[in-house]
Amino acid sequence: MKxxxxxxxxxxEVDSKPYYKTYELEVDESAVVLDVLDKIKWxxxxxxxxxxxxxxxxxxxxGIKVNKKNVLACKTRVKDMVEKFGPTLLIEPLSLKVPQIIKDLVIDKRDFWEDEKRIKPYLIAAIDEHPKMEHLxxxxEVEKLEEAENCIxxxxxxxxCESKSENRDFIGPMxxxxxxxxxxxxxxRAKKERLEIVDELGSGVWDCVKCQACIEVCPKDVDPFTKITHLHNEIFEEGVAKKNVATKHAEGFVHSIKKHGILDEGMLVLYSEGVNVxxxxxxxxxxxxxxxxxLPWQMPKSEGLEEIQKLIEISQTHELKG
Structure with missing residues (x-):
């Protein structure tokens, strides 16, 4: 396959700006993008x-960008890319910011690792140095992790991430x-401590814009978006949630659906921001x-409103405030 x-x-160290270099080569139909890079280099x-x-x-x-999509080079089949985009592959680093590119497809990922450190990415527990048996x-209980441990x-x-590209303080989906x-x-044993970290406005879960791009590009099907949603719920259930525009927005959403069966967008903003509206x-x-x-008296009611209200009562795990 050509x-x-x-x-x-x-x-x-030598270039003033990035440039693209084109290579033409033949590869086997079973090749992955990493094989292409290896062949070019060798x-x-x-x-x-x-x-x-x-x-x-x-x-x-x-991890690199192939035809503008973030992928793992070792898992991405060339044949699939060719069938989708044609015989030309565009290969770029994960970040196209010049200060971050060290050389070619290698980027400085210090921001990535520093954000990970913020959530204390290690088990915090009172460990017996001389245990008589393993901690089973x-x-x-493993099912509750929902394969979050598969993140590489x-x-x-x-x-x-759209949120990260616009807000450098956002901690990021990983x-x-x-x-x-x-x-x-x-x-x-640090559940509340971590929830307090991810509850912070400007950096935590409330600043996710729900674009769901993280779901589309994750090569291990970790689905960070759903994990972020679970953290929202945990923040409320553990009593960590602070009274602010973000948590009031979440509460206002439930109030609106419970009252009308559909979202009242005007009242949602008023409920969330008060006089700042x-x-x-x-x-x-x-x-x-x-x-x-x-206007309030113009809001329609959804069909099956009683059923919707029952579903909310069944599924709601914490009391709303106000």
């Missing part, structure tokens, strides 16, 4: 630099998925003109 590969090249250009290690989707080292965890810290979700792993681990008046007027929000 393919054309455009690879981003940049060496911060047969065409020994200066090409990228990270790799296990080749089996375990170490997470070979039942299969049912490849960075694919982190460098795809760290939050890992925080959930320890929150759900019955052996850990006046700053949104231009947007509110525009939404009202478009029929996006309605």
């Amino acid at each position: 393919i054309r590969v455009k690879v981003l090249r940049f060496n911060k 047969k065409f250009d020994g200066s090409l630099t990228y990270r790799r290690s296990c080749r089996h989707g375990i170490c997470g080292s070979c 965890v039942t299969p049912k 810290a490849c960075g694919c979700c982190y460098y795809e 760290a939050l998925a890992k925080a959930y792993k320890f929150v759900a681990d019955v052996r850990d 006046v700053r949104h008046m231009p947007e509110a007027i525009a939404m009202f003109k478009k029929g996006k929000i309605k």
